[in-house]
Amino acid sequence: MFRSFPAMAFRTRCPVLDPAAFCFRPSTDLRNPETVISEPQAKVTLFEAAELLRNDEVVAIPTETVYGLAANAFSPAAITKIYATKNRPQDNPLIVHVSSLAMLEEILPDHRIPPIYLPVINRFWPGPLTIILPKSDRIPAIACNQPTVAVRFPSHPIARALITQCGFPLAAPSANSSGKPSPTIASHVISDLDTKIPLVLDGGQCYFGIESTVLDALRSPPAILRPGGVTFEALKEVLGMEELQVYKKHFVDVQLEMTPTTPGMKYRHYSPEAQVVLFEKPIPLGNGLVPTIDNTNCKGFELSTMVAMTILETDIESLRSSIAHEVEQLLSAGNRKFGILRTSSSSLQDITKNRGSTFKSSTEFTVVEKFLGSALHPEQVAHELFKCLREMDAQGMDVILVEGISEDREGLAVMNRLRKAASRIVTM
Structure with missing residues (x-):
């Protein structure tokens, strides 16, 4: 059960960061890449964001899909603030974001990535693909009491660098008021969440502009639960995905909608005022x-x-x-x-x-x-x-x-x- 927190009013800051100031080496290493930050001010801003996250605050961050409202994925107190800030239904799951395969393995029950996902990870990570994995006890009620958790490895340099700096995974739904169109530039976040959060990292417009694809390959045949930045056609080319299905196109599951394993399945989303x-x-x-x-x-x-x-x-x-x-x-x-x-x-x-x-x-x-x-x-x-x-x-x-x-x-x-x-x- 989540504890409630009194609403706080912040003077929301929105520093601009250049994604080109962040790189990773070796560039092909996903197990434990090193972050290199070329601009001193970018390093200071990133450290400030990480410190807020260590203290159970929420921070809006750019990703390649949409802006996310990030918090420590291991902290029930921080997760509570995500739900309260967005006015998000508490049975709507969150996605956990990691910055290395080593970090991913730490949150799995047996520290082992299911083999069915290895070809997909090799092809599409880091990137706009979320996968459904067994949940370990390290992940609290973030998963809405499900035995699984949705995880992705973002490709946006600022998101990757921040997760690495924190040293823990970040839970991050879209950084908007629940139900509204997802934010793809920092001003969208300010429009919805000004005074509700302490910091927005402005990394420019998101590359894809739409949320990640959610893939559940623990089920047979594998299924896309939410279409997104990685296409059905591209996934079907990967070993083990030949029989891939799309939820609501090839099958339906009432129980899956009643107790969703991923965002975007149960509630009306993305709606403007008009x-x-x-x-x-x-x-x-x-x-x-x-x-x-x-x-x-x-x-x-x-x-x-x-x-x-x-x-x-x-x-x-x-x-x-x-x-x-x-x-x-x-x-x-x-x-x-x-x-x-x-x-x-x-x-x-x-x-x-x-x-x-x-x-x-x-x-x-x-x-x-x-x-x-x-x-x-x-x-x-x-x-x-x-x-x-x-x-x-x-x-x-x-x-x-x-x-x-x-x-x-x-x-x-x-x-x-x-x-x-x-x-x-x-x-x-």
Whole structure:
């Protein structure tokens, strides 16, 4: 049982650190790499952060995925502060972050990494991949009384250096108010947690912009419990992952949702203040369409027959009609500020390009567009998604309209986040 702590008001500091000031040698050694810090002030700031963490405080840190709210993974008192600061449900597990394989082995019951994970670790660590492992007694109720714990080895130099400086693993969920879009720049953290935490380490914008993939290879066949920065396609290429499944795509497990082993499974997440309306349409594979990377084709498909062309044109027109109908309904409900998050191929452009011919209503409304990237490059969309959701909130949008993308590669993680953020999903 966690003890409660009185809320404290801090003067939150946000020093800027250059990730290039941190390196590790030998660079290929994951067992016990040495940290080298080239800037004296960066070293002072890192030591300050480590001292706060040793004293059971929480510190916001950059990772390659999103900013994390870090605390000593061995300290129940520190873990309590994570939950209290974020207003996070206490049955929502945390991920433990390590900076070496030696540190990982110290928190395993028999100090031995399960062999099934070794090829995955060799390929993807350090990086945006979390693995489910047996939990030892060194990890307290952080795991919500589960026999397993989620662990990852981040690649961000600041996160790695800080964990090494502390000498203990860090528990770190996203550094935001629970349920809101994850922070990908330091100002997002300040927006949510200013005065609630003593320190934010500003390491610039996160590289991936979306959380880590969570892999459970203790089960057979192995399963992705949460899609993220490492794709399903990439994992399937690794020895032992040939039969890999994706939760809610290939199987469901009610018990797993009732007592989750990893974040992102039970609660609504990633939601801005504005309503999010997600438009989804099935990708018409098998109807004469062949995937292509030709940027001249707005849907990312090469049409092999005239029949296929007709199907695609009908699909696009149907989507446009659905978008127009949904906007008319939202206008009648009193919404006047519409945000559009679009890719280069989005039918949502019609709202601004052809407003007069698209809508029957004469009601005036404001539209703000933000470009997420090419639908053919889902890693671009992942990088921009949370940042753009937060920017729409900052501009006071009533509704954010988003058109779904293919679930290929990083698109699987993008669609997972959008479905969880959505107030309403319009399916074609």
